[in-house]
Amino acid sequence: MIGIDDDPNEYMMNLVLKYNTKQNPYLLDIGCFSGTLVEKFRQLGFNAFGIDIYNKLFNKDYAEKGYLIRGNSSEIKGIFKEQKFDFIVSMGLLCKQALNKTIDNFIEMFALSVWDRMNFENRQKETAHEIYRQIYAQLNDGGHSIHLNEYEEIISFPENGFNIIEQNHGLLVLKK
Numbered sequence: 001m002i003g004i005d006d007d008p009n010e011y012m013m014n015l016v017l018k019y020n021t022k023q024n025p026y027l028l029d030i031g032c033f034s035g036t037l038v039e040k041f042r043q044l045g046f047n048a049f050g051i052d053i054y055n056k057l058f059n060k061d062y063a064e065k066g067y068l069i070r071g072n073s074s075e076i077k078g079i080f081k082e083q084k085f086d087f088i089v090s091m092g093l094l095c096k097q098a099l100n101k102t103i104d105n106f107i108e109m110f111a112l113s114v115w116d117r118m119n120f121e122n123r124q125k126e127t128a129h130e131i132y133r134q135i136y137a138q139l140n141d142g143g144h145s146i147h148l149n150e151y152e153e154i155i156s157f158p159e160n161g162f163n164i165i166e167q168n169h170g171l172l173v174l175k176k
Helices: 008-019 036-043 060-064 073-080 094-103 114-118 120-136
Strands: 026-030 047-052 068-070 085-091 139-148 163-168 171-175
Touching: 008 036, 008 085, 008 139, 008 171, 026 036, 026 073, 036 047, 036 060, 047 073, 060 068, 073 120, 120 139
Parallel strands: 026 047, 026 085, 047 068, 085 139
Antiparallel strands: 139 171, 163 171
16 A cells, blocks of 8 residues: 555545545545546546646646646636535645745834734644635535645644544645
């Protein structure tokens, strides 16, 4: 069995296949990069889609077919409308996105009080939690959200309506 320290794409594929019980499930890869994982899952019969803020490396054929879409995790509902997914996967991008959103105001932090500086990390966590909530809203009941390489302090938050299936060393698997 491939472990978390091996090829992350292969590890993610094994995790999804481990939890999949449906034929032709819907999967969304957040931060899909070139779309390699989307392509592999499509070859296995998944209705797989990818979203990434940087589309220069997209597989052109898949992008033209609408399988790879430029955007970020906060735009999922707007892009996919009422489409629900059986799997939503990511590899360390959601917390980085939360950090980037809060870091936009980093310069202001120097003008803030000591109390506000201490709360900067809490604001980052709140932003990450909001991103996760938006993602979970797009999951089918019984769907899985699988995240690799997220910050431990972020992924350990409790989320109503979700069961933690697996959690260790930067891996979080939730089931709705």
